[in-house]
Amino acid sequence: MAQFSRYAQIVMGPAGSGKSTYCLIMQQHAGLLGKTIKIINLDPAAEIICYKPDLDIRKLVTLDDVMEETELGPNGGLVMALEYLLEHTDWLKETLDEFADDDYIIIDCPGQIELYTHMTIIKDFCKTMHELSYNICGIYTIDCTFISDASKFISASLMALSAMNQMEIPHVNVLTKCDLIKNKKELEDMLDTEPRDLLFDLPVYTTKFKNMSEKIANVLSDFNLVNYIPLDISDEETISAVMYQVDICIQYGETLEVYPKDNEDIEDDMEVDR
Numbered sequence: 486m487a488q489f490s491r492y493a494q495i496v497m498g499p500a501g502s503g504k505s506t507y508c509l510i511m512q513q514h515a516g517l518l519g520k521t522i523k524i525i526n527l528d529p530a531a532e533i534i535c536y537k538p539d540l541d542i543r544k545l546v547t548l549d550d551v552m553e554e555t556e557l558g559p560n561g562g563l564v565m566a567l568e569y570l571l572e573h574t575d576w577l578k579e580t581l582d583e584f585a586d587d588d589y590i591i592i593d594c595p596g597q598i599e600l601y602t603h604m605t606i607i608k609d610f611c612k613t614m615h616e617l618s619y620n621i622c623g624i625y626t627i628d629c630t631f632i633s634d635a636s637k638f639i640s641a642s643l644m645a646l647s648a649m650n651q652m653e654i655p656h657v658n659v660l661t662k663c664d665l666i667k668n669k670k671e672l673e674d675m676l677d678t679e680p681r682d683l684l685f686d687l688p689v690y691t692t693k694f695k696n697m698s699e700k701i702a703n704v705l706s707d708f709n710l711v712n713y714i715p716l717d718i719s720d721e722e723t724i725s726a727v728m729y730q731v732d733i734c735i736q737y738g739e740t741l742e743v744y745p746k747d748n749e750d751i752e753d754d755m756e757v758d759r
């Protein structure tokens with residue numbers, strides 16, 4: 486079995502779901518706690534990014550390069566650019582080796598979900614990272630409006646499930662943009678409710694689809710397959726809670742002390758120290 490000495494998160498999710506913002510927020514949060522998080526941009530088509538990448542696929546290859554040199558369109562070109570990266574793991578390794586051994590890495594992926602739901606390219610990238618001793622947790626970002634009613638909840642859960650199933654790495658679903666939710670209690674209630682108990686809210690188009698949705702919701706409930714952690718970027722407590730969950734997933738033991746679950750824990754620790 487591979488021995489991991491370094492840690493990383495790979496951030497996946499639909500276009501515009503808040504992947505880059507998540508990376509920036511986690512980097513800033515770690516900075517406040519005296520930890521360094523390095524961010525890798527894996528999107529060769531990215532134009533404007535809200536953080537300064539520490540490693541950037543665009544320095545090796547851009548989507549425009551690929552499209553100019555081949556007859557491929559944007560989707561084929563994106564896959565080819567990622568394949569090019571995997572053919573140049575020396576470049577990747579060289580840059581990663583410049584990071585300190587205890588630097589934590591967050592990898593920001595492109596928003597084309599087929600990359601993690603039915604293609605193997607991102608999975609292959611994770612295998613390469615494993616070979617470079619990184620233990621990786623998959624973060625799947627879902628815009629909180631994507632689960633605002635029962636039918637959206639089922640669709641979003643199936644989407645997250647396909648990524649979990651395809652990637653086969655520890656996985657955390659993060660519900661992004663929760664700062665935009667006015668009724669936080671409603672969100673909390675929804676997250677506390679079993680998927681099968683959300684069905685009363687389901688619009689009934691045909692009996693066939695209602696039956697199918699019920700069956701899917703029952704499977705989600707029975708196997709406790711998909712859970713979401715809310716992230717409100719204006720609330721440091723929720724940022725800590727996400728980090729804590731990820732740390733547990735990849736057994737990042739040291740950080741359990743550095744990223745307490747919430748402010749009460751910080752205060753408790755201070756009491757003990759006194």
Ligand SMILES: Nc1nc2c(ncn2[C@@H]2O[C@H](COP(=O)(O)OP(=O)(O)OP(=O)(O)O)[C@@H](O)[C@H]2O)c(=O)[nH]1
Nearest residue numbers: 499500501502503504505506595596661662664718
């Ligand atoms: N209010 C609020 N806006 C957010 C949050 N996260 C992202 N956004 C906004 O949503 C838009 C998309 O955010 P990004 O972080 O670029 O999303 P992305 O998933 O990286 O986008 P792609 O790389 O294009 O797939 C931007 O306008 C962000 O400012 C959040 O937590 N709260």
